[in-house]
C-alpha cells in the first residue's frame with residue numbers, strides 16, 4: 001500500500017490540513033476510521049504489563065488514548081507547528097486542564113479582560129475556590145500587564161483577537177514578559193486558528209483551542225485542545241487522563257473532516273468579514289465597527305504583522321443601545337441567533353445578555369461589552385446576501 005510517511009510530511013497549511021495525522025488500519029480505509037472502543041486488547045499478560053508501564057506504545061483506554069483522537073491531535077499539532085497536542089472534551093476543558101496542570105494554591109494568573117465570558121467565570125468563581133487568583137488587564141496595555149504581575153504570577157492568559165471586540169495582543173512582547181520570571185504564556189487561538197496565526201512562533205508556551213468553532217466549522221460537536229512543547233504537554237496529558245475531560249472518538253472523527261477544509265473556509269470567512277466590516281463602517285446607525293482588518297482599528301498594523309488574515313468575527317456598536325440591538329438582531333433573516341461562532345452559517349449574538357450575561361455590570365463595562373454591542377460571525381453564504389440582510393435589519397431597527 002502506498003502510504004505517506006507522516007514523520008517526513010512537510011508542506012503548506014492546506015497540505016497539512018488534508019494529509020497530516022492520518023493513520024490507517026489493516027483495512028486500508030482512505031478516509032480516517034472511527035474507532036469507537038473504550039479499551040484495547042493485548043496478546044499476552046506480558047504485553048499488557050509493558051503497555052501499561054509505558055515501555056511499549058499502545059492504545060490502552062479511550063479516556064487517554066484512542067486512534068481517532070490521536071489522528072485529530074497529530075493533524076492539529078502539524079498545523080500549529082507544535083510538538084504535541086492533547087485533545088479535550090471542549091474548549092473550556094482545555095483551559096481547565098491547563099490551569100490544573102500548572103497552577104497551585106497561591107499562584108496568580110494575569111489575564112486580558114476581554115476573554116470568552118465563561119473563561120472569565122471559570123477564573124473568578126471556580127479557580128479562586130482553589131486559591132488561584134486572577135488579575136485582569138487591558139489586552140493592549142503592556143504596562144498594565146507588567147504592573148499586574150507579581151512574584152506569584154505563574155501564567156499569562158490571552159485571547160487574541162479578543163471576543164467580541166477584536167482587540168489584539170502583542171504576543172511577542174507578552175511572551176518576553178512572561179519568560180522574564182519563568183511564567184507561561186497561554187494563548188486561546190480559537191478565533192484565528194493556525195491558518196491565520198501561529199502563537200508558538202511568537203514565543204507562546206501553550207495554545208488553547210475550542211475545536212467547537214472553526215476547526216469543525218460546521219456547528220456540529222464540542223471539543224478542544226492544548227498544544228505546545230512535549231515537556232509541558234506531558235503534564236497536561238497526565239492531568240487529563242486522570243481528571244477525565246477527554247475528547248470522544250466520534251467528535252474527533254467529525255473534526256478530522258472539518259479540518260481538511262479549514263484553510264479554504266478561513267480565507268472565505270476573512271474575505272466576507274472584511275467586505276462587510278468596510279460596509280458597516282459607513283452605516284450611520286453604527287457608531288463603531290470592531291474589526292482588525294479596518295485601517296481605523298487601533299491595532300491594525302499589529303494584527304497585519306502577527307496574523308495572516310483578520311478572521312471572521314465582527315463586533316459592532318449600534319446607536320440606540322439594547323433596544324436597537326435587539327430589534328436589529330430580530331429583523332435579520334439569514335443570520336442565526338445563537339451563541340456559536342465559526343460556523344458556515346452566519347450567526348448574530350447580543351453578548352451583554354447571552355455569552356457575557358454572567359459578568360457583573362462592572363466587568364461588562366471594563367470589558368467594553370456595551371448594551372448596543374452586536375457580534376457577527378460571518379459564514380460562507382454569499383456576501384451580497386449577507387449585506388442585504390444586515391441592511392434590512394438596520395432599516396427595521398431604526399425605522400421611524
Ligand SMILES: *Cc1c(COP(=O)(O)O)cnc(C)c1O
Pocket residue numbers: 090091092093116119159163188190191209210211212213222223224
Ligand atoms: C467557545 C470558546 C471557548 C470555549 O469553548 P467550548 O468548546 O465551548 O468549551 C473558549 N474560548 C473562546 C475564544 C471561545 O470562543
